[in-house]
Amino acid sequence: MLTHPNPLVQYLQKPASAFTKEDIIRYVEERQIEMVNFRYTAEDGKLKTINFMITSKEDLDMILTSGERVDGSGVFSFLPPNNSDLYLVPRYKTAFINPFSEIPAIDILCSFYAPDGDPLESSPVYILRKARNQFNKSTGMTIKMMAELEYYVISDIDERTVVAENGYHGSEPYSAHGKLRVEALKLIARCGGKVRFGHAETGNFIYNKKLYEQHEIEFAVGDPEDAADQLAVAKWILRMLGLKYNVNVTFIPKIALNQPGSGLHIHFMVEHGGKNVLMDQETLTTTSLKMIGGLLNLAPALCAFANPTPVSFLRLMTGQKTPNSVCWGMQNRSTLIRVPLGWNRMESLSAHANQNVDNPTDFTSRQTLEYRGADGSANPYFLIAAIIVGVLSGLMNPESVKKADGLETDANLFLEHSDSKFEPLPNSCDEAALELEKCREFFEADAVFPPSIIDHTITKLRSFNDKELINNFKTYGENQDFVKLVDSYLHFM
Template sequence: MKESNVQMNPNELVQFLKKSPSEFTRNDIVRFCEQNGIEMINFRYVAEDGRLKTLNFVITSKEHLETILTNGERVDGSSLFSFIEAGSSDLYVVPRYRTAFINPFAEVPTLDILCSFYNNEGKPLESDPGYVLRKASEEFTRQTGYNFKALGELEYYIISPKEDAFPGVDQKGYHASEPFAKFEFIRNEALRLIAKAGGCIKYGHSEVGCFSDEDMYYEQQEIEFLPTSVEEAAEQMILAKWILRMLGYRYGVDISYAPKITVGKAGSGMHFHMMLEKDGKNLTAENGKLSDLAKKMIAGILSSADALTAFGNTIPTSYLRLVPHQEAPTNVCWGDRNRSVVIRVPLGWSGAGNMIQDANPQDKSESRKGESKQTFEFRVPDGSADIYLTLAGLVVTALKGLQMPDALEVAQKLYVDVNIFKPEFKDKLATLEQLPVSCYESAEALDNKRAIFENNHIFPQGLIQSRIEKLKSYNDKGLSEKLYGKHDEIKKLVDQFIHVG
């Protein structure tokens, strides 16, 4: 790893060990703990509810530390997952060294490490969402020779007692600055701590959602990451959610990833950008335009967009967000720079000219042209998403698209370059399939297309069945219509899921 990259890397382990996290070994971790006075180790792992769990260890000797890092530990799998394979009630959690970071909230020097689940035979737990994503990524590369990279956008609300000074403008919070955005300081602290924990951050900003009621103030914010492997993309999103919640707890405010806070106000999504890479080259764009490879992937994802909601939109209030005219998708289509479609192709600096010299005519240094930054964005999921399974589903359906003989024709048919909700485009709108409008419909869509996800043994049959049964258990078919205009009942439902994910 280049010395300059080490010096500017905020992860203390990278600075000390002078190597990339992907190169971390057990001996590296032991040496870091010895020379930095680490007193505790926390094993971290994600259960079915999407939240980080913790197993604490006090280090009593070097031998004790080496044993922990070598063997992992035993946990009760039946308390972590509603569905696990027979004979897997007891599970092993085994640390992944590359994920190690200093816990920024611990009272004594503490090292946290993310873990993987293994069964009684020492094999990866088939139903572990992290392993499902790993299998999907490996199968994608095995069949195509390409690497699937992703980045997430994490939207959330900060909820606090109402303040009268410098009130924000209702639904006009996009990129607002302090003092009109009251909690920029929490976001900035989160950005710093996420980076120290290994997250590769693109930026953070205030989002559209901003409103008050009689007593409370609601401010929406967003943190977006940089492209990386799908496994690392999932990990940094999960750590970011935990860090933000910890900061909220410390500062006495609520952090909510709920898809909808109230009707008529911006909901919070969890968008995922994707790109295709080989030998360090972005294959998502070709000659300044979206490549045919990317269009095929888009076709595959759109062909199963309804079923993907089973992983990305998992609670009844998810479907209060997926309504027309709210910059959230409802119809299965894609387009350029269009925020009401399922998949959006954002600006990618292709053909934009040398803007930096125009902005800085005094700078005569040679312009630097980097690799293409082009991505395409899946805009359906929200904060209730199982991050691992949602990304795994995107990988699986993108692979299907690359193998569909009519993928380019499907992509062309589903492309829109207009505001599809304008009256003059009602005929085009009528030709497009709609996303599910309830958890129950989402479960039905997954049941109809489960073979796509179970192919190559990526998603275990039992996991799919468990997901279907969970979604149907909400019994929310037609719920949006039943709740229309009933604000007290909507608030009760929103409050039930305010701390989802």
């Protein structure tokens, strides 16, 4: 029998979604856990921590029941210090054993609550929860999400370093940091993440006596809140492993001009009655076309959440082989939305590969749609909530299919001579702020994004003052200013 990678699931003999307070207390007592860490993400999407030494069962019961009081103005810059007390309350299903703690410790992700006991309307986790719930309520369907997380490992070079022209799926000795990636996969799974696979990515080069090697980890499709949770935990684990291996791990969107940037590709699918409704045989359904049309309609404004730093737009520059036009295509990686190759055939491919007879299997449940524009600087909760807003707006708009029909292409938009007829994405945080301002009513609909969060996002984007950034680097290329900019954002996200 397969063993579940999460030690709590193994020990308690129940899925994480069924964890209770009593389960955690029992595990702490019987496994002699010494510390409980409350973890949460704020505006920047990074995991933050409060440590509790376990001194008695009564104290453990108290913090697991009522949480702890925190200074919200230290967490969210939009909360004033004169009225900022918040409750931080653990979500039991997220509990995991901290793989890096020097003493036995359990970490639990938390949610924020206001003084009146209601969820904090502006917290990233609650905004995502509102978006997901509104989608399910409005459509009678269930939306699921997953991510592909790209990152670079930066290390010293030595006589054993081998650099291939293309690092895609490279393995030792042509890939230097496969061990780090494999350990990350193991630890993410042990911490509750539903990882599918990992591999070396295209980026692989030497610059300034350092090796820059790109990797990717792909997750399994699941609940949108779980998808965001595991992204936050996975980024923390990768950073911690960077410390362990004495290398730099970074999710920066663009690390060098004319080298592959790092994206955060978000896949989504919709089920009705437990059945994937994206494809009808080998044809996209009307539901898929509506969602594509809705997401593309809001794509420029979505950059406010998907690409929230100036470096994001270096990745989206023309000529950098990253989708930057508002369009979609079947299996087309040069478009903003891609319909990945699916498993539409009823016959089993393994039967042919192994030259034997196999029972036909239907894998159409694996079909997804992929949004390729986001990057690792995004707060995963805001990003996934904004994508849900986009696809829901498409389902509610009878013109969405027409919109999608006019924005499909099979052209390779990465070719230099390609003359894209499609609207370009914004080329700066300033332009993204303008697009969000024009479309804010979509994000504020059904009280998903509070107006204060939209205001704060617009103000923050404009504070970068990056109107001329792209033009400067188009003119001067990878100069000292570019290196300085990259260094300043290397660990921003």
